[in-house]
Amino acid sequence: xPDLNRRAALRWGAIVLAGGxxxxxxxxxxxxxxxxxxxxxxxRKNYVSGDGTIERLGPENRGAPVSLSGTxxxxxxWSMAGKEGTVFVVNVWGSWCPPCIExxxxxxxxxxxxxxxxxAVEFIGLDKMESPETGLAFQKANxxxxxxxxxxxxxxxxxxxxxxxxxxxxxxxxQQRRIAARVSGPVTTSTLTALxxxxxxxx
Numbered sequence: 001x002p003d004l005n006r007r008a009a010l011r012w013g014a015i016v017l018a019g020g021x022x023x024x025x026x027x028x029x030x031x032x033x034x035x036x037x038x039x040x041x042x043x044r045k046n047y048v049s050g051d052g053t054i055e056r057l058g059p060e061n062r063g064a065p066v067s068l069s070g071t072x073x074x075x076x077x078w079s080m081a082g083k084e085g086t087v088f089v090v091n092v093w094g095s096w097c098p099p100c101i102e103x104x105x106x107x108x109x110x111x112x113x114x115x116x117x118x119x120a121v122e123f124i125g126l127d128k129m130e131s132p133e134t135g136l137a138f139q140k141a142n143x144x145x146x147x148x149x150x151x152x153x154x155x156x157x158x159x160x161x162x163x164x165x166x167x168x169x170x171x172x173x174x175q176q177r178r179i180a181a182r183v184s185g186p187v188t189t190s191t192l193t194a195l196x197x198x199x200x201x202x203x
Contacts (some may be wrong), residue, residue, distance in 0.1 A: 052185040062178035070149035070156040073127060073136040078149060080177060086187055087121045088173040092157060092164045094128040095138035100168045103186035104142050110192040111146050117161060123158050124149065126156050127169060174199050
């Protein structure tokens, strides 16, 4: 009988522990829009979206310079090398991504406004998870005039130091090619031009 009582007590303890664990997990549930939650959601949308959160990094908090290169959707080599003193806007996108489609006109407008001021700023897109032909067709249909790099198995995106987990993501790199700002999700023209102006003002 003592053994039976001991086994019953152990079973009851396990049930209580499991119940407590479930309660704890429920109490610590994360934001359903977080990257981790979206990745586990199983909703088959095949991308992690952002909410437009803006992250600014002061010069003292920026990491190592980004070294980005690759092949454009047109098949031409492209690199940041030899472009010292240039502010870069890097946009990760895909024609299959609804928020990317939504923000495309805003990016193009920002590019046109910045070009009109003759500033040392370049835009480069990073097409994601599709063929160069598909990405190029989208750019032409939407009259995008700045270049994009082909996906190339994700190699170009690796250069972004883990700062482009959402699609779309937009990074602004300072004159030393360090990440100065990030928009996780769709960006507006006014937001992007303001971020670029802030980085240019540092010089």
